[in-house]
Each structure stands twice: as structure tokens, then as C-alpha cells.
Amino acid sequence: MVEHESCQELLQGLSAYIDDEASETICREIEQHLEECDNCRIMLDTMRKTISLYQFADSADHLPSEIEARLLETLHIEDMLSKPSDDPSIETS
Amino acid sequence: MDKEHPPSVEALQAGDREAYAQMVELYSPKIYRLALRMVDDPLEAEDVLQETFLNAFRAIQKFEGRSSLSTWLYRIATNQALMHLRKQSPTLFSVDEPIPNLDDPDQRYEIVDWCCLPEEEFMTTETQAQLKEAIQELSPALKTVFILRDLHHLTTRETAQVLDITESAVKTRLLRARLHLREALSSYFSERLKEPDNG
Numbered sequence A: 001m002v003e004h005e006s007c008q009e010l011l012q013g014l015s016a017y018i019d020d021e022a023s024e025t026i027c028r029e030i031e032q033h034l035e036e037c038d039n040c041r042i043m044l045d046t047m048r049k050t051i052s053l054y055q056f057a058d059s060a061d062h063l064p065s066e067i068e069a070r071l072l073e074t075l076h077i078e079d080m081l082s083k084p085s086d087d088p089s090i091e092t093s
Numbered sequence B: 001m002d003k004e005h006p007p008s009v010e011a012l013q014a015g016d017r018e019a020y021a022q023m024v025e026l027y028s029p030k031i032y033r034l035a036l037r038m039v040d041d042p043l044e045a046e047d048v049l050q051e052t053f054l055n056a057f058r059a060i061q062k063f064e065g066r067s068s069l070s071t072w073l074y075r076i077a078t079n080q081a082l083m084h085l086r087k088q089s090p091t092l093f094s095v096d097e098p099i100p101n102l103d104d105p106d107q108r109y110e111i112v113d114w115c116c117l118p119e120e121e122f123m124t125t126e127t128q129a130q131l132k133e134a135i136q137e138l139s140p141a142l143k144t145v146f147i148l149r150d151l152h153h154l155t156t157r158e159t160a161q162v163l164d165i166t167e168s169a170v171k172t173r174l175l176r177a178r179l180h181l182r183e184a185l186s187s188y189f190s191e192r193l194k195e196p197d198n199g
Helices: A005-018 A024-036 A038-059 A065-075 B009-013 B017-039 B042-062 B069-088 B125-137 B140-151 B156-163 B167-194
Strands: none
Touching (some): A005 A024, A005 A038, A005 B167, A038 B125, A038 B167, A065 B017, A065 B042, B017 B042, B017 B069, B042 B069, B069 B140, B069 B156, B125 B167, B140 B156, B140 B167
8 A cells, every 4th residue: 555655755756757757856756765665666567557558459449441431531522621610619729 | 642741731721632631641540549549439439530620621720820730630639529428428527527636545556566467468358348448437537638648649738738728737637547547457457366377
């Protein structure tokens, strides 16, 4: 379990550490803590593994050719470009 | 046709059909993967894909280039996917639901080192189903951030632009999403580790 104050601090900085977005000071503190705390090392390793498993699974999904064909067919509707957008969520940014 | 680089916005706004085709060629696989992961249904994902490009084509004249073309498309696609999710579960849906407090002293985490399991264990149909189930348990707010940041590799800033939230909110949601998914997989794999073959 993550029980100590330093473990809780590590948890807060875990994502930034994984993404290489943590400051040098935070990185040093985390690495020092990881040398002493097996639970937090497991937390870090399993979180990294979780992300990599999802990335691997996601990379296996491809756009099926029949869906691509239907998309291209739909987008060749002649009057498509003259229609004003009816989606209020679209902004100009 | 250049299939690796985005077309110029000027060409798109001038109605250049080759530029449209280039945009579709480049971004449709990504938009489909995003949609599929978000709505978890191939038919609905196809709808999201089509709606995204139809809306993008219609709105390209309003695009001012304050974000990149891909960020703009992701924004349209994400909004479309969220609309589909809202239709799927109208009573349960809230994009802006409160994010649980990370300092909750009662929060306990499963600490089991399952990284040592054989690689083939991670490739089984059952494990893949578990991955799918866990991500679909995430709230739309957390799921969207996880997909954009970890699966589509958008930066924190780009994700914030897509979702119109602060970078700080992106970071908080990403951590919550990762913690939830890690926890779900840890529960699952801890059971697998207890099995004699994985002892």
C-alpha cells in the first residue's frame, strides 16, 4: 500500500516523472525515494507497463478498408462544401 | 499526393480537392482509432469518423490557424465522440464531473509486481478484453485525456486546446486515468499470478 507521506508525494509527481516533465529536483527526490521504497517502484513499473500495454493494443487497430471506402464516398457529395456547418461545437481556433 | 505532411490551410480553404484528400488520407486512421477507443463500437466509430470530416470540410473557412490542423480535427472528432457517448448514457454522462482527490487518505492501491509475467500473458484474448473493459470504465473526462495523451501522443498543451481545459486539468485527469487503469490491471493480474503456472 502507499502509506507514507513521501509515497503520497511520489504519487502526485508520478505522471510528470513518467512523461519526463518533472523538474530535476523532483526527479532526484523521486529516484531517491524509489531506491528505498519497493511499493513505489512497483507502482511506477506497473503504471509504465499499463501505458505500454494500451499503446500496443491501440496500435493494432487499423482503419478497415471498407470503412475508408465509405468515408471517401461520403466526402465526394457534390454540395458538401457549400453547406454551412451545423455543429455548434466547432470553433475557429 | 504527399501522404505524410498536412496540406496547407490555404489550399483547403481554396477548395482544393487534392488537399482535402491529403487531409483525409493523413488523419482518417488516427481519427478512427480515437473514435473506436472512445465509443467502443465500430459502427458508431464510423459515424464519428464521417461526421468529423464532413464538419471539418464545412467549417474549414472558419479555421484561423490558432492551433494546428491536427489539433483542430481532434477537437471536432472528440466533440463528436462525446456526443455519441452522451447518447449512449444520457443519465450518467458528465464531462465535467469532479475529479477525486488524490490526497484521500482512505485510497489504497494494489501493489503487485505483475510486470514479471511472461509476455504471452499480456497478449491473450482475455487480457485484451480486460484492457478494453477497464478503459470503458473510465469517465468520459478521464478517458478522453488518456486517449489523447497516451495513445495519440498529443502534448499536454495540445490536449488542453482540444478539450478547452487548463493544462493543469489535463495533468490531473491523466494521472487519475492512469491510476485507475493500473489499478484495474493490477487486480486482474494479481489473480493471474496466483495461478500455479505463473507462480
